[in-house]
Amino acid sequence: xxxxxCHLLPGIDDGPETLEEALExxxxxxxxxxxxxxxxxxxxxxxxENSRASIAQACSTLQRTLEQHDIPLRxxxxxxxxxxxCIMQQVAENEIPFYxxxxxxxxMLLEFPHGHLIxxxxxxxxxxxxxxxxxxxxxPERNKQIMKDASQLxxxxxxxxxxxxxxxxxxxxxxxxxxxxxxxxLHSDMVAVLASDGHNAGVRPPTLRQTFEHIAVQYGxxxxxxxxxxxxxxxxxx
Numbered sequence: 001x002x003x004x005x006c007h008l009l010p011g012i013d014d015g016p017e018t019l020e021e022a023l024e025x026x027x028x029x030x031x032x033x034x035x036x037x038x039x040x041x042x043x044x045x046x047x048x049e050n051s052r053a054s055i056a057q058a059c060s061t062l063q064r065t066l067e068q069h070d071i072p073l074r075x076x077x078x079x080x081x082x083x084x085x086c087i088m089q090q091v092a093e094n095e096i097p098f099y100x101x102x103x104x105x106x107x108m109l110l111e112f113p114h115g116h117l118i119x120x121x122x123x124x125x126x127x128x129x130x131x132x133x134x135x136x137x138x139x140p141e142r143n144k145q146i147m148k149d150a151s152q153l154x155x156x157x158x159x160x161x162x163x164x165x166x167x168x169x170x171x172x173x174x175x176x177x178x179x180x181x182x183x184x185x186l187h188s189d190m191v192a193v194l195a196s197d198g199h200n201a202g203v204r205p206p207t208l209r210q211t212f213e214h215i216a217v218q219y220g221x222x223x224x225x226x227x228x229x230x231x232x233x234x235x236x237x238x
Contacts, residue, residue: 002232003029003037004099005080005109005138005164005195006206009058012050013042015199019065024201026066026073032207034196036074038099038236040109043090044082052097055079076236080109080138083118091131098133100238105134107235109164112137115144122155135161136235139197141169141181150181162192167211167228168204170194186219193235194227 006029007015010022029037039062041055042048059077066073079097081087090096098106108128112121125135137156140146140163146153157163168174169182185191194215198206208228215224 001032001034001208001212001228002236003034003196003198003206003208004193004232004235005040005166006037006198007041007080008037008039008075008198008206009041009055009062012054012058013048015041019062021201022062023065023069023071025198025206026062026071028201029196029198029206030071030073032205032209033212034073034206034208036076036236037206038076038078038232040078040080042082042111043079043095043097044111045084045086045090047082050079052079052095055097078109080111082111083113083121083124087124087128091128091133096133099136100236102134102235102238105129105132107134107136107162110135110137110161112140112143114142117143117145117152122159125156125159125161129160136164136192137161138164139166139169141165141178141185142174147177147181150184157190163190164193164195165191166197167194167208168196170211171214186215191227193231195232 008025010016010019016022041050043050055077063075078099098108165182169178172179196206212224212228
């Protein structure tokens with residue numbers, strides 16, 4: 001499996017604080033059947049001042065350490081970019097850590113604020129698409145405003161955004177409301193990718209196997225393969 005959204009780099013956001021904790025998370029991922037992980041540190045001006053260059057360097061350092069410890073996890077990097085009024089400047093300055101290019105669009109992991117949707121956010125999503133950037137919206141099922149009214153996500157879908165649902169939401173790890181929204185999106189086949197959003201070894205581990213098995217039973221083996229391997233591979237292959 002390929003984990004397209006996880007926080008494994010030590011000391012740069014709310015993921016692991018130390019290298020030892022990062023290595024533990026990588027061992028957990030490998031034991032769960034994850035062979036490739038795309039680390040996605042928060043890129044949030046004013047809070048997490050990560051840049052494309054700094055993430056690349058941290059990822060390279062962790063990859064070398066994994067090889068030294070014989071941990072067979074292949075890393076790549078992108079960034080979980082917070083939806084703010086800084087995005088236009090970040091695009092202009094080529095500071096967005098993209099996944100790769102699919103159908104002529106660079107794919108960016110875009111994070112909404114957790115408690116609400118920014119008024120006019122769909123217009124910014126359209127602007128990104130006009131720049132050849134396709135937002136992959138991170139964990140929309142966990143946004144409190146979408147939990148109250150899932151139809152508010154529709155303008156982003158209509159615009160051409162893709163959705164990345166957290167694997168744990170599917171199995172109820174993030175509560176009943178998130179589980180219900182996750183399955184509504186799955187039933188409508190609106191989910192492009194499932195990913196762990198792993199942060200730590202306790203309540204937020206980088207694991208996918210349980211969700212793969214759950215999806216295979218409820219929606220079929222082909223859907224599980226598409227959400228956790230085929231589409232992630234297509235997104236990062238470039």
